[in-house]
Amino acid sequence: MQFPGILWSAMSSLIKEEMQKKIFRPDGQCLDEFIEIVYSAQGRYFLCVSVTKGQEVQISLLKHTRSNLDDKYEKTETWLLKDLVLLDGRESDTDNPHFDMHYDKMYTLEALSCAAKYSFARCLVQLSRRYYKKELKVVNFDTAYIEPTSLSANRGDCMVLMQICFYAFNLVCLSLCPVT
Template sequence: MTLISILKSTLQRDVFRNKGDKLIHVLPLAKINKEDAGNYLCVSVSSTNDVHISLITVMEEKMFLKCESSQAWHLKDLTLIDGIDHSQDNAEFCLHFETEIFNLEAHSTASKYAFLRCLCKMNHKYLQHELQWIHFDHDFVGKSHSFLVPDDVIVSMRICLEVFTCACLCSCF
């Protein structure tokens, strides 16, 4: 079992089950320094099929994890996801809601793209319309059709292939 799957089951048990929600996706956010608690964006679906995005802080206390929800938004209030710059390996992005904008940094570029794909799927399934997003590479947002291979692994492999191709081209000169 991976660290993210353990965290996901802990969050489901300690935070989302109490509200009757089902946790769909967990996006680890980059830490600013070593003392920071872990911050995660979570996508969940309620029993009434409302999709929420929650900012969860996870702190270690003795031998236990303490999980606190600091903010939550409805997916229907998300007006735009801005990937900042798709021309380079960049884990930063902005979430634009009706009244505020949040600048965030994912743990990795691949996890940022996996988060966007999850939001697009949830938006299409529960709200029946397309989510607005800009500054993401369209090739990496599309659904992967590989059997039993997570989408973020496919994105990582594509990025590595592009870097390898560029390195080969540069060595030819």
């Protein structure tokens, strides 16, 4: 039996490592967070948050394409976090993956999941505090899921452990069901 959450976590780490190696490290940047977004029917797109050597936080839109067995990533847009006027979750009371980034222009985006949208928002809030010593203006998000907690601050081990427990519980429940 596969563990989808754990499998995604491992795949996510590999994707992050590959993007770091091919796109961010050569530019002297460190990739902090990324999410996959729904952007176009052609190719996969990722919204990435990186920190430059000069400690500028950048948000980049990367297009992923595959040619034979080679994965290619291309930056199609780049914005600075310090120029972000507002991050709007659009609807805080629904499970909604859409959000808007307000710069001089508004960019409407859709994450693959609501959890990814919140992960992205949490990252931006934390980096704004760390590098710019200011609060990022965020609206229409449930703040309980954006503010750092011990679980989200050390999410790697905790999230994997939670996923293992969740799937183990499901396996126990399934084993108790009678087979017809």
